[in-house]
Amino acid sequence: MSGLKLRGVRKSFGSVEVIRGIDLDIEPNEFVVFVGPSGCGKSTLLRMIAGLEGITEGELDIGGTRMNDVDPSKRGIAMVFQTYALYPHMSVRQNMGFALKFAGVAKDEIDRQVDEAARILELAPLMHRRPGELSGGQRQRVAIGRAIVRHPEVFLFDEPLSNLDAELRVHMRIEIARLHKELATTIIYVTHDQVEAMTLADKIVVMRDGSVAQVGSPLTLYDDPDNLFVAGFIGSPKMNFLKGVVAESGADVRLPEYGDQIIPLHDSVARPAAGTDVTVGIRPEQFEPDGRTKLDLKIEMIEHLGGETYVYASHNDGEVITVAARDARAVKPGQNFVARFNPTSVLLFGTDGNRIR
Template sequence: MADVQLSGVQKAYEGHRVLHGIDLAIEDGAFCVFVGPSGCGKSTLLRMIAGLEEVTAGVISIGGAEVNDTDPADRGVAMVFQSYALYPHMNVAENMGFGLRMTGTPRAEIDRRVSAAAETLRIGELLRRRPAQLSGGQRQRVAIGRAITRRPEVFLFDEPLSNLDAELRVQMRVEIAKLHKSLGNTMIYVTHDQTEAMTLADKIVVMRAGRVEQAGKPLDLYVDPDNAFVAGFLGSPRMNFLSATVSNGGATLSDGQIIALPPLFASPTPGTALSIGLRPEHFSQPSEPDAWLDLKVDVTEHLGGTSFVYARGPGGEEVIIEQRGAAPEQDQIRAGFRVADVLVFDADGQRIR
C-alpha cells in the first residue's frame, strides 16, 4: 500500500491549461473520490496519476517516490476503466491473468492469483465463460479482478459504474466498498455522481474547471461547505438557494420578508447581496422552527416514506422541501426551519461563516 501526493500539478494541451496547480495528499489506505461535473478535469488527473498522461508541471509521488517519469507498469497502480476493456476471445480466467502473463509470471502463480481474486469477487463459477456470456455487473467484476491479480499498491477507478443500470450501480457500490474494506489498499475513484462519492469515500475531492474547490470527509463537506458550488453539488436533491439582501434585522428576501441570520464571524454590511442556503431536509418537521417561508407549490413527488414538495421561493427560485411520509396535495405550503441550519454565501458564492 502507498500514499499519493500531488504538488502543484498542472496539465496543458497546446498551451490551453486544463488543470491549475493541484495540491493534494491522499493517505495510505484511503478511499478518495474525485467528483465534479463533466469536463472538470477529474479523469485527466486520474490518468496523470496512472501515467497515461504526462505532467505539464508539478510533482506526483506514490509511496514517497516521484513518478513523473516512471512508466505506468512500474508505478504500482492498476486502473479499472469505464469500458470493461475485456478481450472477447478470452475467457474470464484468461482475461484476469493476461497482465501477469505479459510480465512472465509463472503459470501456477497466475492460477493462484486468479482463483483468489475470483473468490474475493464471488465469480469463481464464471472463470470459463467469455465476456459475451456475462452481464454488465459480471463484466465489471472481471475488470476489477484483473486489477486485483496485479496486486497494486493503488487502485484507480475511472467511472467504473456508469455503464450499469440503477440497481446494478447500487449493488456494485456495495461490492467496491466491501473490496476496499477487505484489501485495505489506497483507492482513487472518479465519478460525476455525488451519491457514489458520498457513499463510497472517506475523502472527497470536489473539482470544478480544473481546480479543487474543497477536499475532506464527505459529511464535513456536506455540513460545512466552503462555497455555494460545493453546497449545491453535494446532496440529492440539491441545496436550495434564496436571494436576499442584508438588513439590520437579518436578511431581506425578494418579497420583503426578513429572516434572521445565524451568528456570523464576519458580519456583512447592510445592503450587501447574499444567498441563503437551506437543504430540503432542513424543512422536514424541525422540532422548534424559528422561521418560515410561505411558498406556492408546483408539484409533489411521493416516494413512500418520503415526499418532496417542489415550490417557488419569494424571488421565483425553486425550493425543494422534504417531508416525512405522504405529503398532502396542496397549492400553498408554509415551511418552517431553524435559523441555525441556514448557510450564508456572498454574491460570488463564497461562504460567510
C-alpha cells in the first residue's frame, strides 16, 4: 500500500487562504484521522488529496509519485462520502459493481470482486435489495463496498458516520476498524468527532484554521498536548482550565479565583517568572479523593451515567469545573463539594496558548 507526503500544501479561494502550508507524512497502512471543528479545513484537505480540489501551492506525493496534476481517477484512491450517493434503482450488487462495469471489467471478475467485498462487509444476504430497503448503516457499508472493489492504494473517508444514530455509529466504528485490519490499507478519515478520532486512529492530525495544531497518536495528544486548543479539543468531557499566576517564590502557582490555593510546580516543568499569568489544565478524571490541592466548590449539576458520575461545580459562581467523581451517587445540586488533585497531574500553558514544558 502507498504512503503520502504533503509539503508546504496551500489552498486559496481568491484572496482567502483556507489551507495554510501543511507538511505531513502518512505511512503505508496507517489509519490517519483529520479532526477539528467545523471550518478548520479538514474536508478541503481531503478533497485536495483526492484531486477534487486543486493545490494552490506545495506538493502532494502518493506512493512516491507527484500527484498535483494527476487526474483523480489515476491517483489510486477511493473515497467514501458523508452521503451514501447510491443509485436508488440499482440493487446492492449493481451499485457495488457499477464502477467496474463502467471500466469494462469482465462480468465474472466483477462478480468475484463484489462477492469478496460483500463477504468482508457481511452484505451477502442483502445483495438483491435496493438502497430504499436498507438501513443507514447498511447503505454506508454498500458505499464502502463500492470503494473496496476498486482495490485502491488509499481509502479516503469524509465524515462517513455523521448521518447515523449514536448506537449505529459505535457499531460502524468497530466495522471500519475491522475493515482496516483485514484490508491492511492506508486510510485517511475526516471527522469533527474526537471520540471517533481517538477510537479509530493510529495517528491523529488536529487541525485549526487551515493549519495543523498537532500530530500524534491518540494517547500522546491526550496526555501530552502542545497547546490549549488540542488540550481542550481532545478528551470528553474536555479538560478543565483554571486561571493562575506564578507566585513570588517562582516555585508555585496561585489560583486567585479559588481562594488563592497553591499548586507546587513539579521539577519537570519550566519555571516562568514570578507574576506570570498561566492557565492550569486538569482533566476530570485526575481529581482524586486524597489529592494534595483542594478546590472548595458548589455543585451546579450532576450527570449519573451508571458506571461513572460527572459533577459540574463552581467556586463563587465562577467557571464551571467538571469532576469525574467516584461514589458520588448521594450528592445533589446546591451542595458544597471539595475536589482534590495532585500537582503532578496538572499541565501549564502560557498566555500565548502554548504548553509550558
